[in-house]
Structure formats: C-alpha cells, structure tokens
Amino acid sequence: xxxxxxxxxxxxxxxxxxxxxxxxxxxxxxxxxxxxxxxxxxxxxxxxxxxxxxxxxxxxxxxxxxxxxxxxxxxxxxxxxxxxxxxxxxxxxxxxxxxxxxxxxxxxxxxxxxxxxxxxxxxxxxxxxxxxxxxxxxxxxxxxxxxxxxxxxxxxxxxxxxxxxxxxxxxxxxxxxxxxxxxxxxxxxxxxxxxxxxxxxxxxxxxxxxxxxxxxxxxxxxxxxxxxxxxxxxxxxxxxxxxxxxxxxxxxxxxxxxxxxxxxxxxxxxxxxxxxxxxxxxxxxxxxxxxxxxxxxxxxxxxxxxxxxxxxxxxxxxxxxxxxxxxxxxxxxxxxxxxxxxxxxxxxxxxxxxxxxxxxxxxxxxxxxxxxxxxxxxxxxxxxxxxxxxxxxxxxxxxxxxxxxxxxxxxxxxxxxxxxxxxxxxxxxxxxxxxxxxxxxxxxxxxxxxxxxxxxxxxxxxxxxxxxxxxxxxxxxxxxx
Amino acid sequence: xxxxxxxxxxxxxxxxxxxxxxxxxxxxxxxxxxxxxxxxxxxxxxxxxxxxxxxxxxxxxxxxxxxxxxxxxxxxxxxxxxxxxxxxxxxxxxxxxxxxxxxxxxxxxxxxxxxxxxxxxxxxxxxxxxxxxxxxxxxxxxxxxxxxxxxxxxxxxxxxxxxxxxxxxxxxxxxxxxxxxxxxxxxxxxxxxxxxxxxxxxxxxxxxxxxxxxxxxxxxxxxxxxxxxxxxxxxxxxxxxxxxxxxxxxxxxxxxxxxxxxxxxxxxxxxxxxxxxxxxxxxxxxxxxxxxxxxxxxxxxxxxxxxxxxxxxxxxxxxxxxxxxxxxxxxxxxxxxxxxxxxxxxxxxxxxxxxxxxxxxxxxxxxxxxxxxxxxxxxxxxxxxxxxxxxxxxxxxxxxxxxxxxxxxxxxxxxxxxxxxxxxxxxxxxxxxxxxxxxxxxxxxxxxxxxxxxxxxxxxxxxxxxxxxxxxxxxxxxxxxxxxxxxxxxxxxx
Numbered sequence: 001x002x003x004x005x006x007x008x009x010x011x012x013x014x015x016x017x018x019x020x021x022x023x024x025x026x027x028x029x030x031x032x033x034x035x036x037x038x039x040x041x042x043x044x045x046x047x048x049x050x051x052x053x054x055x056x057x058x059x060x061x062x063x064x065x066x067x068x069x070x071x072x073x074x075x076x077x078x079x080x081x082x083x084x085x086x087x088x089x090x091x092x093x094x095x096x097x098x099x100x101x102x103x104x105x106x107x108x109x110x111x112x113x114x115x116x117x118x119x120x121x122x123x124x125x126x127x128x129x130x131x132x133x134x135x136x137x138x139x140x141x142x143x144x145x146x147x148x149x150x151x152x153x154x155x156x157x158x159x160x161x162x163x164x165x166x167x168x169x170x171x172x173x174x175x176x177x178x179x180x181x182x183x184x185x186x187x188x189x190x191x192x193x194x195x196x197x198x199x200x201x202x203x204x205x206x207x208x209x210x211x212x213x214x215x216x217x218x219x220x221x222x223x224x225x226x227x228x229x230x231x232x233x234x235x236x237x238x239x240x241x242x243x244x245x246x247x248x249x250x251x252x253x254x255x256x257x258x259x260x261x262x263x264x265x266x267x268x269x270x271x272x273x274x275x276x277x278x279x280x281x282x283x284x285x286x287x288x289x290x291x292x293x294x295x296x297x298x299x300x301x302x303x304x305x306x307x308x309x310x311x312x313x314x315x316x317x318x319x320x321x322x323x324x325x326x327x328x329x330x331x332x333x334x335x336x337x338x339x340x341x342x343x344x345x346x347x348x349x350x351x352x353x354x355x356x357x358x359x360x361x362x363x364x365x366x367x368x369x370x371x372x373x374x375x376x377x378x379x380x381x382x383x384x385x386x387x388x389x390x391x392x393x394x395x396x397x398x399x400x401x402x403x404x405x406x407x408x409x410x411x412x413x414x415x416x417x418x419x420x421x422x423x424x425x426x427x428x429x430x431x432x433x434x435x436x437x438x439x440x441x442x443x444x445x446x447x448x449x450x451x452x453x454x455x456x457x458x459x460x461x462x463x464x465x466x467x468x469x470x471x472x473x474x475x476x477x478x479x480x481x
Numbered sequence: 482x483x484x485x486x487x488x489x490x491x492x493x494x495x496x497x498x499x500x501x502x503x504x505x506x507x508x509x510x511x512x513x514x515x516x517x518x519x520x521x522x523x524x525x526x527x528x529x530x531x532x533x534x535x536x537x538x539x540x541x542x543x544x545x546x547x548x549x550x551x552x553x554x555x556x557x558x559x560x561x562x563x564x565x566x567x568x569x570x571x572x573x574x575x576x577x578x579x580x581x582x583x584x585x586x587x588x589x590x591x592x593x594x595x596x597x598x599x600x601x602x603x604x605x606x607x608x609x610x611x612x613x614x615x616x617x618x619x620x621x622x623x624x625x626x627x628x629x630x631x632x633x634x635x636x637x638x639x640x641x642x643x644x645x646x647x648x649x650x651x652x653x654x655x656x657x658x659x660x661x662x663x664x665x666x667x668x669x670x671x672x673x674x675x676x677x678x679x680x681x682x683x684x685x686x687x688x689x690x691x692x693x694x695x696x697x698x699x700x701x702x703x704x705x706x707x708x709x710x711x712x713x714x715x716x717x718x719x720x721x722x723x724x725x726x727x728x729x730x731x732x733x734x735x736x737x738x739x740x741x742x743x744x745x746x747x748x749x750x751x752x753x754x755x756x757x758x759x760x761x762x763x764x765x766x767x768x769x770x771x772x773x774x775x776x777x778x779x780x781x782x783x784x785x786x787x788x789x790x791x792x793x794x795x796x797x798x799x800x801x802x803x804x805x806x807x808x809x810x811x812x813x814x815x816x817x818x819x820x821x822x823x824x825x826x827x828x829x830x831x832x833x834x835x836x837x838x839x840x841x842x843x844x845x846x847x848x849x850x851x852x853x854x855x856x857x858x859x860x861x862x863x864x865x866x867x868x869x870x871x872x873x874x875x876x877x878x879x880x881x882x883x884x885x886x887x888x889x890x891x892x893x894x895x896x897x898x899x900x901x902x903x904x905x906x907x908x909x910x911x912x913x914x915x916x917x918x919x920x921x922x923x924x925x926x927x928x929x930x931x932x933x934x935x936x937x938x939x940x941x942x943x944x945x946x947x948x949x950x951x952x953x954x955x956x957x958x959x960x961x962x963x964x965x966x967x968x969x970x971x972x973x974x975x
Contacts, residue, residue, distance in 0.1 A: 369507075369508075369596075380629065385625055385626070385628070385629065385655075386621065386622035386625045386626055387622050387626055391622070391625070395556075395618070395662070395666075396555070396556070398662070398663065398666055399556065399666050399669065399670075402663065402666045402667055402670060403670055407663065407667065410663050410666070411660070411663060414659035414660065414662065414663060415659075417659070418652065418655055418656050418659055421651070421652060421655055422648070422652060425632075425648055425651055425652075426648075428632075428633075428636075429636060429644055429647070429648065432633060432636060432637055433636040433637060433643065433644050433647070465553070466553050466555070467552070467553035467554060467555060470553060470555035470556075471553075471554070471555055474555060
C-alpha cells in the first residue's frame, strides 16, 4: 500500500508553532526562574517566525490539505497575521503585570502559545473535527490561564465557571455537529455546502443541528443569552489574562463562524439569519443596558464586549461578502480597541494594587494627561464616535444591515449604541472632570509606553484613513469565497 | 472662476494644527505661550478665510472653491469640499467668533489653559469642516467630532452641575445624529453607492421614504437648533458652560442645525418639506411664543439668554419652512445676527460673572453706577436682542415676518409677538441688573470693563450695527443660492 504524505506547506506556520511551544517549555525549564526573559523572548520570536512563514506563503489561492480537513486561503492568512500581532501586543502589555504578581512562569508562555495554535487551527479548519480540535485547544488553554493564579479565590472561581459553561457550549456544538453529520453524512465543510445545496438531506434535522451549532457559537462569542460567563470571567481573571481572552480569540471566533455558518451552511442562511437577529438584538440590549450598572471596570468591559459581539453578528445577517467583510472589519477594529482599553486598565494597576473599579480612572488627566488622551481616543472609539475607527466599523456594519433590507434593525442598533455611549462617556467624565484620588505617578516601561501610544493613535489614524483596513477586509473575504 | 489653491482645507486644518500645537505646550507653566499661540492661530484662521469672501462669485448658486479627493474607496467616500452662499457666511462667522472667544478666556481661564484654548481652536476647524463638507460621511464625521471638544469644555471648565449638562448635551445630540446616519446609509444605497450630497439633491425618492428621511434629519437638526420640544439640553449646557463655551455654543453650534435644514432637509426631501411645513411652522411658533414667555420668568441671566436663543432660533426654522425667499434669506440673516448678538450677550454676562461669580439677576442692581461703559454696551446688545430697528436683530426678524405675512396673516401675527416678548424679557432683565440703587457691597466694588473686554465688545457692537444698517454685503452673497434653493425645493422629486 502506498502512503502519500499530505502537503504540509499550508500548515507550516502551525507546525512551526507546535515545535516552538515545546522549545519554549524546555528552554524555560533549563533557564530557571532567574532568566525568565528567555521564554518571553522566545515566545515573541516564535510569533515573529510564524508571521514570516504565513506572510511568505501568502497567496490568494485556496489550498486544501490533509484530505480537505485543512484550508489555507487569504482570509486565514490575514486573520492569523492579526492573531500574531494581537498576541504579541498582549505579551508586551502584560509582561510587567504578571511578573509583579508572581505569575511569570514558563506555563504562562506555553499556554498562550497553545491557545494561539488553537486559534490558528480554528481559522484554517475546513472540517468539523479540526474546527472542534482547534476550539478545544484554545478553550482548555484559556481555562488554565484563568486559573494560573491558583491562590486567588476569584480567579479559581472564574476558571471553574468558565470551564463548566465552556464545556456545556462545546457539548452543544458537538451535538449540533453530529446532527448535521446525521443529516448529510459528511463533516467536510465544502462537501457539506454541496450536499445542502442539492437538498439531498433532511432539512428538519439540519435545522435542529443548526440551532445547537448557533447556540454553541454564541457561547464562545459571549452573545446574549449565552453571555453569563463573560462578566464573571472577565472580572475574576487576572487583568492580563482578561486582555488575552478579550482580544485575539475574537478574531479566531470570527474565522470559526465564517467556516461553520458561511462556508459550511451558507445555503441555510435564511435559517440562521433569524437566529442571529435575535442574538444580536439581545446582546446589544443586555450588553449596553447592564454595562451602565457596573462599577467594576472589567465587568463593564465584559458587558461592552457582549454588546460589540451583538453588533458583530449584525454583519453576518446580510449573508453576502459585503456583510462579512464589514463584520471582519468590525472585529479587527474591536480587537484594536480592546487591546488598548485593557492595557489602560493594567496601566493603572501597581504592584499590590489592582485597578478594578471605574473610579480608579478618576482624574487621570491630571495625573497624566497623555494617557488620559489615549484613553479618551479609545473610549470614543468604543462608543463609535468619529473620527475614531469604531465609528467606521459601525458604519460598515450598519450599511450592510440596511443593504439587506433591515432598516428597523439598524435603528435598533443605533439606539442601543446611544445607550452604550453613556458608559463610555462616564469613563471620560471620570478621567477629565473629576479630581484624582491618588497622585501615584504612572510609569510604564518604555515598550508599553510606545505600544500603547501607537495603539491609541492607530485607533485615530485608521479612523482618518480607514481604507487600508476596510480594503484588507474586503480583499480577505472576496478571495476566500 | 477657477480657484486652485485648497483654501477650504487651509481654513479647516489651520486652526486644528494650531490647536494641536497649543495642546503640546503642556501644563499651566506655559499658559502664556498657549494663549499667544491660540490667539495667533485664531487670527490667522480669520485672515485665511477672508479670500473666501473676496473671491466669492455671488452670481452663481453652484458650489465654489471645490476640492475633491477620494477618501476611502470601500464606500465611495470622498474628501469633497465646497461652499455656496449659504455656507460661506457661516464659515466667516465661525472664523470671526473664534478669536473673540480666545480673547474672552484670556485671563479668566487659569486652569488647564492649553487644553481650553486648544479645544476651541480644534472645534473651530471642525465646524468649518461641517459647513464646507459636500460628502455626507465627511459631514457626519465633522458633525459628530464637534461634540467632543464641546463636551470637554462644558465638563472641565463648567459650573457646578457641569457633568450632568455635558452628558446631556452629548447624548441628546448623538441621538439625533445617529438617525441621520441611517438616513445617509439609506440614501447611499438608493443612489447606487454615492455619499455625495449633491447627488442626493438630484435623487428622486417616493413620498413615504422622503418623510422618514425628513424625520431622521429633523431629529438631528432639531436637537441642534434646538427646536421646541427638544431644546431642554440647551439651558443646562449654557448655564454650566464657561463664557467662551456659551458664546461658541450659541453663536456657532446652534447654526449647525439651521445649516443642516438648508443643506439636507429642504433640497433632499422637498416634498416631505412641503408636506410637513405646517407642522414645522407650528413648532417654530411654539418656540417663539412659549419659550419667549418662559424666558420672561428666568432668574438666571444665562438661562434667560439661552431661552431667548431658542426663541430666536425658532424664527430661523420658521423662516426656512415658509419656503419663500424672504423667509429663507431672513432666516439666514437671523442666524448670522444671532451669532453676534447672543455671543455678545453671553460675553456681557461673562463680564459680570467674572467679577461677582453670580448669574442671578437678583444679586445685581445699579451696575450702571459702577460700570457705565459696560452698561452702554449691554444696552446696545439688549436692544439688538429685542430686535430694535437699526440693529442686526431687526433685519432678520423683519424679513421673516414679511415672509410669514405672504403665507398666512396669523403666522406673521404670532411671530411678531416676539418683538414684544423679546423686548419684555431682555429689557426687564436689563433694568433689574443695570438700573436702580446699588444692590449690595459687592456691586459697589465693581470695576468697569478692562481694555480687553472693551475691544471685544466694540468689535461685536460694530458688527451688530453694521448688519443692522447695511445688510447688503451679507444678503448679496446668499441671494443667488437661496433663489436656486427655492427653485429646487419647488420641484417635486417624487
């Protein structure tokens, strides 16, 4: 019997990542506690190496490998490059935070890299099993990361909640997938689309399966009414980990939704559109209204995430490349803003002091007018005020929604974002209108200082020149469908 | 006439660049430097705007000084600028008011000077952008961005209840503009992918969508104007804002709403405008009569002037929806003149507030004994506010009343009551504050206006009288544009 080895090149960055995770673990073991920077530098190098590999292999062709279980297309490459950049920024932002809190262990880096690998697999999977493996690799690493500070009661509780609800969601997803398999006899994303199109399968079973899949996805995206875990986990996890959970995995989740719903079950868009509308409206309602009542900044940002995920789902409703590219642009903009916002929260933390309360933002402009200005840009962007990028993200999604004929939905969406503007304004109010409660100086390391300033300005610059990211999003979607 | 130099871009970006430079001077150790840079920036901003008037061709109603570059292709949005007879005077007004505001805050603002001055410069550039944009998204970006500096100005330098006022101001205006954004998106899709405002003017739309678009625009602009019943943010914002903030708010930001009606509502939805004109006129008349009565009862000077602003802006919207030349031109003159008068009134209150730290009418009395020069200026502006012939306040109101007379006698009758109410609330306040016996030892210690204040008020007094006596240079530039607008509006777009 002849064994033909599969083509490994489309997955070269994943393979490189896997090797490097092992290298990082071993290197850290030998380097010991005193030379932890070895692991840090190796991790950053790994991400850079992956980025180079992905960049070199970039092409607009759609390549399948491993018997069609894996796909490499423009969207996958672009999303992966974004993921590397995001993870790298997370590491820069969180470095001093975790070392101040005794969490700078080798596990931190290897777990982050494993999670990144999981995201890469999710983005590139074209088979339900690969999708699931990627998702679980990401989720299990995240559960462990949340619990990394094991002496902290809140963190352990958050990890427990995250794990139990996450496992439930995975169960939903698997159950849905098995129904889809039962109805169509395949788990391959591309074959699935053909079979659904030929209407050779039982529609009823498919729709029931779809319901479970959408529920599973909503769990992972933290869209209401499956959002319950998000506030607790965001609040309980160490801020550095919250930053990680809140940023890069959203990019992967976008890829996940694209593969599952759009590429696999795009023919059933009429069925999932309705579900997504309900999820989107509920998420925007719950997220924006509940956020007003929060006094914990991380909890508030969790609810803000929920509302943003609702807005993101709106992009899928039009079920065309215009809408998907708007959703992609939205998720990129969102990740950019979230990175900066949580970095701001960490900036306010000192050793022995956790910035948890929104009142910790009080008088920031008197303590340090530069960082207050950066935070101002970020908050306005989250609220969707031009000329920040958040506005263009909302504009492109709304445009897709109106284009799909749902003017009422666009009206609902802007009304909820009006409510949302209030709690972002409240942060601005605290920073600019109130007196500081402490005059502790804010002295970040120079790498954080540069990156955070760049992050804040990117929010403004991509707002003044939005074409780059918008064009990239459109390009990614058009070359992958 | 060809004019290749990107004059409008310069008018927009020069103040913004100076504003950033002022921010860069940092904390209050460099306060004096910040003041001077902002003064130079604002005066340069005024100087570069002068060619806009001198090179303006008043024989055409078409857009002039056009600049057009692709901004982002994804949605076919362009950086498209141009002015006509409606927007040009408003840009000049804005450029004229900015140096006055900078000077008005010269000694008064002692904390975070660079941020205060910089915010006004940036806002001046942004507002020029609003008036000059010919692309809906560009317009929207400038429109919303103008909220940010004003929000900070009210919130940081405002009075005791400033946080409430700032957030109310922001959310109120945001509500209206978000619906306008949806109207833009709808127009973008029906026009086959264009955000150009001039394309929208030519677009034919059925009546029902026209009415919906009109309502979306109405919410955005009515909040800004502000029209009754969405005016309640204005008194709060005015009372809490620092003097400079009140001046800019009344003189400039309220005009954004009026401008919006002329640029968007009337030409894009002419049938809906005709259809709903009566409703708009009734709302305007309520603002004129009812808000005039409310102003009569105020005990706080700033609140009184704020309500009088609402009443005067009611005249503006009344003029627009009379849909005849007298009405619209009168409303335009009223907008410019209100810019001068309300600005001057707020400055006068600011002069008193800086000395006594009270805005309550009851705390004053007999000021004329201590501040005779000031009292004379205040008299002039109070008379102008009441619409005395010979001042700019009269010209606009008279034209609008003439326009109203052509449509319906009772409209004109009700509108004319403003001449009585306006005189009543303004002069009664003037009497209580300025005349009578010296009310308290604090008033006894008042010093008359400084040179700085004298210059400020003189400039405004000349402007008020000039437009009152000889409004021709102002009406001349807008005449052709208004005529064209009227022809455009009278053609159905169904």
